[in-house]
Amino acid sequence: GNSVTQMEGPVTLSEEAFLTINCTYTATGYPSLFWYVQYPGEGLQLLLKATKADDKGSNKGFEATYRKETTSFHLEKGSVQVSDSAVYFCALSDPLGGRRALTFGSGTRLQVQP
Amino acid sequence: DAGVIQSPRHEVTEMGQEVTLRCKPISGHDYLFWYRQTMMRGLELLIYFNNNVPIDDSGMPEDRFSAKMPNASFSTLKIQPSEPRDSAVYFCASSYRGNEAFFGQGTRLTVV
Numbered sequence: 001g002n003s004v005t006q007m008e009g010p011v012t013l014s015e016e017a018f019l020t021i022n023c024t025y026t027a028t029g030y031p032s033l034f035w036y037v038q039y040p041g042e043g044l045q046l047l048l049k050a051t052k053a054d055d056k057g058s059n060k061g062f063e064a065t066y067r068k069e070t071t072s073f074h075l076e077k078g079s080v081q082v083s084d085s086a087v088y089f090c091a092l093s094d095p096l097g098g099r100r101a102l103t104f105g106s107g108t109r110l111q112v113q114p
Numbered sequence: 115d116a117g118v119i120q121s122p123r124h125e126v127t128e129m130g131q132e133v134t135l136r137c138k139p140i141s142g143h144d145y146l147f148w149y150r151q152t153m154m155r156g157l158e159l160l161i162y163f164n165n166n167v168p169i170d171d172s173g174m175p176e177d178r179f180s181a182k183m184p185n186a187s188f189s190t191l192k193i194q195p196s197e198p199r200d201s202a203v204y205f206c207a208s209s210y211r212g213n214e215a216f217f218g219q220g221t222r223l224t225v226v
Contacts, residue, residue: 034214043118043205043217089157093212100212101147101170104157 002027004090006105013080013112021075021108023064023090031092033057033066033073034102038087047075047088085112118218120206126224132194135221138187139208147207147215148181148191157205163189196225 007022025031032051036044048057053068062077073090090105119138127133139146147162161171166183174181178197183189193200203222207215 032213036217043219044207046214046216049214095212100145100164100209101159101162102207102215103159106156 002031002092002094002103004092004103004105006090006108009087009107009109011108011110013110015082015112015114016079017112019075019077019080019084019110021088021090021110023073023075023105025071025073025090025092027092027094029094031094033064034091034093035062035064035073035075036089036091036104038089038107040086044089080110080112082112082114085110118206118208118216120204120218120221122221123219124222124224126226127196129197129225130195132192133196133200133223133225135191135204135206135223137189137191137206137218139189139206140216141187143208143210143216144186145209145212145215146183146189147209148189149205149207151203151205151220160191196223198225201225
């Protein structure tokens, strides 16, 4: 079946530090990959996505590249801000494998200190 | 569009009572998903619909849980009878053709 594995949190960084959150996946078909962000007390918001191998998704300074050879979709940002503090979820959908619902990782909490 | 709308935002109920959570998906979306979020189990898919038809309900915990989608603009998740272990945040999400899902703000359910 499909699964997503994320690095354990929390990740604590100082403002302007470089961020990497690792994500690897297992899928039977050709999945689309997503990063979602959840701020306290809110629902999940789509941060970025990639639908095929070597695609790079980007938004608000965050980037992730779909690496089929390593089955990875690591999230990166060059300079984090306090406002980036949130929980980040990696997810996949596998429409061609018959799975249109998102499968989520366990989430990684990011804390950015001033 | 106002996005996915869930109600109520918070619900506190006593064990044994019936609870109904409501969701209005984004207009034009043909997929609707119900997820549950807890600290212990993370985000779990409960059920999803395509064009108002339930496609996969394998995540529904037990017969106490039921979900309906009588039309394209409304869905309910019902728990009867509720138990303390049902306490969680319940999210509804919708998507078009199974692409990225858009989530509601969630309903925080507390069963005492």
